[in-house]
Amino acid sequence: MCGIAGLFAKTNQIGDELGAHLERMLVQLNDRGPDSAGVAYYRNPVGPGESKLTLQHPDEAYPWSVLGRDMADALGADVDLEQRANHAVLRVGAEAEAAESWVAEAHPQVRVMSAGTVIEIYKEVGLPTAFAERFRLSELNGSHALGHTRMATESRVTTDGSHPFSTGLDLCLVHNGSLSNHNRVRKDLERQGIVFRTENDSEVAAGYLMWRMREGASLDQALEGCLEDLDGFYTFAVGTADGFAVLRDPIACKPAVLAETEDWVAMASEYRAIATLPDADRATIWEPEPATVYSWEQVPA
Amino acid sequence: MTTTAGAVETVDLAATPLRDLNQRLHDQAKAADPIGHWQVLNPSGAHALACGLDAPIDVEIMGHAGYYCAGMNKLATVTVHGNAGVGLAENIMSGVVRVTGSASQAAGATGRGGLVVVEGDASARCGISLKGADIVVQGSVGHMSAFMAQTGRMVVLGDTGDALGDSIYEARIYVRGSVKSLGADCIKKELGDEHRDEIAGLLAAAGVDGIDPGEFRRYGSERKLYTFHVDNAGSY
Numbered sequence: 001m002c003g004i005a006g007l008f009a010k011t012n013q014i015g016d017e018l019g020a021h022l023e024r025m026l027v028q029l030n031d032r033g034p035d036s037a038g039v040a041y042y043r044n045p046v047g048p049g050e051s052k053l054t055l056q057h058p059d060e061a062y063p064w065s066v067l068g069r070d071m072a073d074a075l076g077a078d079v080d081l082e083q084r085a086n087h088a089v090l091r092v093g094a095e096a097e098a099a100e101s102w103v104a105e106a107h108p109q110v111r112v113m114s115a116g117t118v119i120e121i122y123k124e125v126g127l128p129t130a131f132a133e134r135f136r137l138s139e140l141n142g143s144h145a146l147g148h149t150r151m152a153t154e155s156r157v158t159t160d161g162s163h164p165f166s167t168g169l170d171l172c173l174v175h176n177g178s179l180s181n182h183n184r185v186r187k188d189l190e191r192q193g194i195v196f197r198t199e200n201d202s203e204v205a206a207g208y209l210m211w212r213m214r215e216g217a218s219l220d221q222a223l224e225g226c227l228e229d230l231d232g233f234y235t236f237a238v239g240t241a242d243g244f245a246v247l248r249d250p251i252a253c254k255p256a257v258l259a260e261t262e263d264w265v266a267m268a269s270e271y272r273a274i275a276t277l278p279d280a281d282r283a284t285i286w287e288p289e290p291a292t293v294y295s296w297e298q299v300p301a
Numbered sequence: 302m303t304t305t306a307g308a309v310e311t312v313d314l315a316a317t318p319l320r321d322l323n324q325r326l327h328d329q330a331k332a333a334d335p336i337g338h339w340q341v342l343n344p345s346g347a348h349a350l351a352c353g354l355d356a357p358i359d360v361e362i363m364g365h366a367g368y369y370c371a372g373m374n375k376l377a378t379v380t381v382h383g384n385a386g387v388g389l390a391e392n393i394m395s396g397v398v399r400v401t402g403s404a405s406q407a408a409g410a411t412g413r414g415g416l417v418v419v420e421g422d423a424s425a426r427c428g429i430s431l432k433g434a435d436i437v438v439q440g441s442v443g444h445m446s447a448f449m450a451q452t453g454r455m456v457v458l459g460d461t462g463d464a465l466g467d468s469i470y471e472a473r474i475y476v477r478g479s480v481k482s483l484g485a486d487c488i489k490k491e492l493g494d495e496h497r498d499e500i501a502g503l504l505a506a507a508g509v510d511g512i513d514p515g516e517f518r519r520y521g522s523e524r525k526l527y528t529f530h531v532d533n534a535g536s537y
Binding site (some may be wrong): 251252255257270271272273274275276281285286287290 | 345346347348364365367368383384386387402403405406424425443444445
């Protein structure tokens with residue numbers, strides 16, 4: 001069992017309060033995943049030629065400002081850095097790939113949680129309620145966000161095994177379920193050059209999406225590929241720069257509820273998470289069909 | 302906080318713990334003078350609402366319910382004014398459970414008696430392993446509904462998903478809309494007068510008017526699976 005929550009703001013007001021809403025949703029899903037928690041927020045897009053990384057180190061006292069200064073010197077670019085618990089978000093005046101490569105070489109013990117122009121990923125082991133407080137989720141605004149509470153089945157409880165998993169620039173995946181052919185798929189993907197950090201089944205799904213999109217598939221095509229190539233139980237939610245997508249396995253073993261009002265679209269493992277949102281009792285509520293890709297995108301203003 | 306307004310006992314779950322509500326509802330089975338009519342406010346998708354009731358009382362849930370609402374119901378009439386989550390009225394023994402909206406997966410699963418009415422749609426595995434209860438769904442049902450249903454009746458006014466009635470035993474299924482596909486050993490059967498009467502009775506019990514029982518088709522077991530062959534009886 002795990003819990004998934006997704007929220008997509010259709011108004012500025014919901015966007016301004018996004019963090020507080022997502023925190024309330026996550027707390028309702030505490031019981032479904034007391035091992036770890038994580039969120040992906042899409043917020044504060046950077047300008048042209050800039051990129052954004054979220055970095056993590058187990059030690060909250062890691063010398064982030066030194067890392068930021070060294071990166072600025074090495075890349076010859078401006079670096080703004082904001083720390084949040086044991087994570088740091090960097091706004092870099094260079095391409096994401098260059099910044100990621102520099103981190104991997106200069107600070108190999110620092111993990112890159114996300115890279116892109118708008119995504120920020122925070123995740124850690126421990127109770128979701130404690131996570132929400134430690135990472136001050138309620139103060140984060142944004143256009144949309146995904147959250148996950150984990151009850152581990154296929155691999156150890158670690159930060160790396162927590163969700164969301166980055167699946168490329170501005171992309172991430174959260175998963176409720178368990179995959180049964182992940183070892184085989186992992187080996188196939190490793191031969192294609194996809195690198196895995198854990199024995200986690202969900203990381204394989206993330207790697208699979210990354211590979212399919214690298215080979216030219218759209219997100220919808222990559223998700224439809226999951227129906228062919230992944231065996232097991234899953235409800236996936238995928239965050240993109242503009243929105244999010246939801247897919248359930250053909251048997252629909254794992255729960256999912258979708259709800260929409262004039263102000264927001266929400267997805268959750270259980271309705272009680274959605275019930276915390278404003279006007280939830282007046283929302284249009286439905287259960288996503290099995291083996292069907294649902295997606296939402298922000299309409300450019 | 303609990304207030305009594307006329308003959309209706311109102312319990313607001315925004316102020317009262319769910320366990321207190323369920324305990325009070327359970328206590329009605331032994332009460333000398335049971336409270337006959339209850340209204341539950343602010344259910345907010347809570348799980349296990351009004352589970353395990355065993356008294357002829359009316360419970361109205363004023364909003365959406367979570368998992369296993371009215372599970373194991375006996376004698377009581379539970380009405381959800383909204384949607385219900387996974388496992389509505391699971392293992393219902395008797396009484397009536399009604400949802401004015403839609404129900405998630407496994408509504409009425411393993412039910413042994415009583416009536417489950419879903420005014421909207423029911424999702425996958427509705428009536429799975431049915432053991433004697435009746436289910437009336439005014440909308441559609443999802444895939445694998447009535448899987449291994451042993452006895453009882455299921456009436457679907459709308460359509461069904463894939464694999465309806467897979468490995469069904471002696472339960473009877475009546476469908477007014479389209480059947481996406483039938484499961485193993487489930488076949489269409491003749492609709493006789495006794496079946497039309499049965500449908501009319503179930504629709505009346507569910508409070509559904511203006512539907513001609515002749516519009517339904519009947520589905521049931523072809524009795525061709527392994528368990529139906531007498532040669533295999535010695536294996537058990």
